[in-house]
């Protein structure tokens with residue numbers, strides 16, 4: 432007979448297949464938030480949801496998982512359980528994994544396709560909304576650095592997603608101008624819409640361009656910026672452009688430094704932890720899934736050592752570092768799963784040293 436622990440692991444492996452699309456969908460429709468706020472509810476109360484029967488089925492399923500409780504034991508009348516409150520509050524954690532649904536849905540085609548004929552797309556809007564909210568926790572140290580320690584008038588966020596970082600930044604530093612750069616027009620349009628609604632007085636622009644094409648976007652940024660002093664931010668962009676190669680990132684930073692030699696940069700990025708750390712922490716971390724869909728879709732998070740090698744070869748000095756969710760590897764070295772760096776151009780550091788002499 433199978434051991435109880437094995438059965439539970441099997442159920443965990445299977446459950447996400449059902450629960451993830453449901454939680455992602457109901458989260459995006461605002462249903463989960465309403466369920467959290469309401470004292471009690473039934474499916475018919477959600478008039479925005481056209482398929483009431485499917486919602487009823489979903490509620491029964493959630494009740495069987497312990498996410499909902501029946502009010503007074505009555506059929507069809509529920510409230511969110513303590514577990515449901517916690518899970519529904521974190522619905523946005525489901526968006527990024529779920530945005531890769533086409534790859535998973537077509538996995539059976541992909542695995543039989545030796546010629547890369549099957550092409551899948553990430554659901555961009557769900558991806559950028561999910562990324563923005565998921566990444567909120569990493570922004571404060573960088574916002575604080577940009578507010579207190581960096582001299583500039585205009586912030587350029589490369590790989591701006593839905594503009595969540597620029598929003599956090601403008602909330603803390605409302606008197607700056609901002610530009611969002613992204614390869615995806617869904618991102619630049621969403622960023623522009625979000626920022627114009629939230630900060631109608633702020634000078635906001637976007638540029639739709641490949642980050643690696645520094646020559647093209649820098650011309651546009653220069654034209655929009657005029658004489659304004661510039662700072663850069665890039666959140667979870669490096670793994671999108673690295674193709675697992677440090678030299679690509681070194682070249683990218685060097686080209687930015689050539690065009691904008693005085694501009695400080697804040698970087699937030701995910702680290703590829705060792706296989707041993709990933710295995711040891713697999714029950715409490717979604718990193719194996721994140722790395723899988725990065726690898727499967729041609730993205731490349733570097734190991735911690737790789738990012739340190741990039742840093743050693745670019746003309747920037749690390750002035751502030753924040754490491755998140757560190758875990759020890761076999762040699763006892765602490766490896767973060769995410770890091771934030773605040774970088775000052777060497778040109779500025781040297782000028783400050785000359786001034787001090």
Ligand SMILES: C[S@@+](CC[C@H](N)C(=O)[O-])C[C@H]1O[C@@H](n2cnc3c(N)ncnc32)[C@H](O)[C@@H]1O
Pocket residue numbers: 559562563564566589590591592593595596612613614615618640641642643665666667668671672
């Ligand atoms: C993981 S999301 C992060 C979004 C946002 N920076 C955040 O932290 O929420 C990566 C973003 O980089 C953009 N991106 C991917 N490849 C890019 C490239 N080559 N040039 C510019 N942007 C790119 C994607 O469209 C997406 O908006």
